[in-house]
Amino acid sequence: MKAIIVDAFGGPEAMRWGEIATPSPGPGEVLIRIHATSVNPVEWKIREGGLARLFACKFPLILGWDAAGTIAALGEGVGGFAIGDRVWSYCRKPEIQWGTYAEYVTMSAEAVAPMPANLSFAQASTIPLVGLTSWQSLLDVAEIRPGQTVLIHAGAGGIGSLAVPLAKWAGATVIATARSANHDYVRALGADHVIDYTATDFVAATRAIVPAGFHMVFGTVGGEVLTRSYEVVRPGGILVSITDKTDKDLAERLGIRVKYVFVQPNGAQLRTLAGLVEQGILPVPDIEEMPLAQAAQALERSKTGHVRGKIVLRVD
Ligand SMILES: NC(=O)c1ccc[n+]([C@@H]2O[C@H](COP(=O)([O-])OP(=O)(O)OC[C@H]3O[C@@H](n4cnc5c(N)ncnc54)[C@H](OP(=O)(O)O)[C@@H]3O)[C@@H](O)[C@H]2O)c1
Numbered sequence: 229m230k231a232i233i234v235d236a237f238g239g240p241e242a243m244r245w246g247e248i249a250t251p252s253p254g255p256g257e258v259l260i261r262i263h264a265t266s267v268n269p270v271e272w273k274i275r276e277g278g279l280a281r282l283f284a285c286k287f288p289l290i291l292g293w294d295a296a297g298t299i300a301a302l303g304e305g306v307g308g309f310a311i312g313d314r315v316w317s318y319c320r321k322p323e324i325q326w327g328t329y330a331e332y333v334t335m336s337a338e339a340v341a342p343m344p345a346n347l348s349f350a351q352a353s354t355i356p357l358v359g360l361t362s363w364q365s366l367l368d369v370a371e372i373r374p375g376q377t378v379l380i381h382a383g384a385g386g387i388g389s390l391a392v393p394l395a396k397w398a399g400a401t402v403i404a405t406a407r408s409a410n411h412d413y414v415r416a417l418g419a420d421h422v423i424d425y426t427a428t429d430f431v432a433a434t435r436a437i438v439p440a441g442f443h444m445v446f447g448t449v450g451g452e453v454l455t456r457s458y459e460v461v462r463p464g465g466i467l468v469s470i471t472d473k474t475d476k477d478l479a480e481r482l483g484i485r486v487k488y489v490f491v492q493p494n495g496a497q498l499r500t501l502a503g504l505v506e507q508g509i510l511p512v513p514d515i516e517e518m519p520l521a522q523a524a525q526a527l528e529r530s531k532t533g534h535v536r537g538k539i540v541l542r543v544d
Contacts, residue, residue, distance in 0.1 A: 355513075
C-alpha cells in the first residue's frame with residue numbers, strides 16, 4: 229500500500245511517500261481501506277520524538293490516528309461488520325507504528341463504528357479523535373450538566389469545533405476564546421460569548437461575564453493559558469487539561485479539581501457521536517483539504533497553531 233513513512237524522528241524531511249506491506253487484521257480486528265484521515269497536532273509532536281517518553285514508537289512508523297473509510301477485511305471472530313461498510317475510527321494502539329497516513333489500517337473492531345450516513349469520508353475523518361476527546365473530557369470526566377458554565381479555550385480549533393457544540397448540547401452556557409477573525413465561526417458552533425484572547429486578558433474578560441467562576445474550564449491550550457486557567461474555576465469546579473501536566477497542590481489550595489485526560493479509543497462513543505451528527509446537533513468542522521502526499525506540508529500548517537477546524541488528508 230501507499231503511505232507516508234517516517235524512518236526516524238525529525239522534521240518534515242523525515243516523512244516520505246512510499247510503498248509498504250498492507251497489514252492483515254488479527255483476531256478481533258478489521259482492516260479499513262482509508263479514504264480520508266485528518267491531522268491532529270499530536271502527529272507533528274510524535275514525528276519530532278516529543279511523545280517517545282509516553283509511548284513506544286517503532287520504525288518504520290506511519291503517523292495518524294483518524295480514519296474514515298470502508299471495511300476491507302474481517303479478522304477472526306469479528307461480527308457486526310460487513311465488507312464495504314462505511315466506518316470511522318480513532319485508531320490509536322498501545323504502540324505507535326501503524327497509523328492512518330496510509331491506504332489501509334487495522335484496528336480492534338471494538339474501536340470502530342459506522343460513520344454518520346450524511347457525511348462524506350473527508351467530513352467524517354475530522355471527528356473521531358477530537359469528538360472522543362471532547363466527549364470524554366466534558367461528559368465522562370467533568371460531567372457537565374444543564375445550567376453550568378464552561379470555558380473552552382481555542383474554540384476555533386479541532387477540539388473547540390466539537391467541544392463547543394457538545395457542551396451546548398449538554399445544556400451548558402459556553403464561553404470560548406478565539407482571534408476576532410474566528411468569532412463568527414465559534415458563535416455559529418453555539419458559543420454564548422467569544423473572547424478575543426489577542427486583544428484582552430482572558431481572566432479579566434471571563435470574570436466580567438462569569439464573576440463566580442466556571443464549573444468547568446477545558447484546558448486545550450497549555451503554558452501560561454493553562455496556568456492562569458486555575459484562577460477562573462469556581463470552588464468545587466474542575467479544570468480538565470489535555471495539554472500540560474496538572475498542579476494538584478495548587479488545585480487543592482484553590483478548592484477546585486484538576487484532571488489530565490488522554491483520549492481513549494471507544495467504538496460505543498463513536499456510535500453516539502455519529503447519531504448526534506446525523507441529527508444535526510454536531511456540525512462538521514471547517515475543512516482545509518490536501519492530498520495525503522502533502523502530509524508534511526499539512527503538519528507544518530498544523531504546527532502554526534492557527535488552523536480553523538481541521539486539515540483533511542485525502543487518500544484516493
Ligand atoms: N490529551 C489528549 O487526549 C488530546 C487530544 C486532542 C488534542 N490534544 C491537544 O490539545 C491541543 C488542542 O488541540 P486541537 O486539535 O484543537 O489543536 P488545533 O486545531 O491545532 O488548534 C488550533 C486553534 O488554536 C487556537 N489558539 C491558538 N493559540 C490560542 C490561545 N492562546 N488561546 C486561544 N486559542 C488559541 C487557534 O485559534 P485562533 O487562530 O483563533 O488563535 C486555532 O483555531 C493540542 O495541543 C493537542 O495536541 C490533546
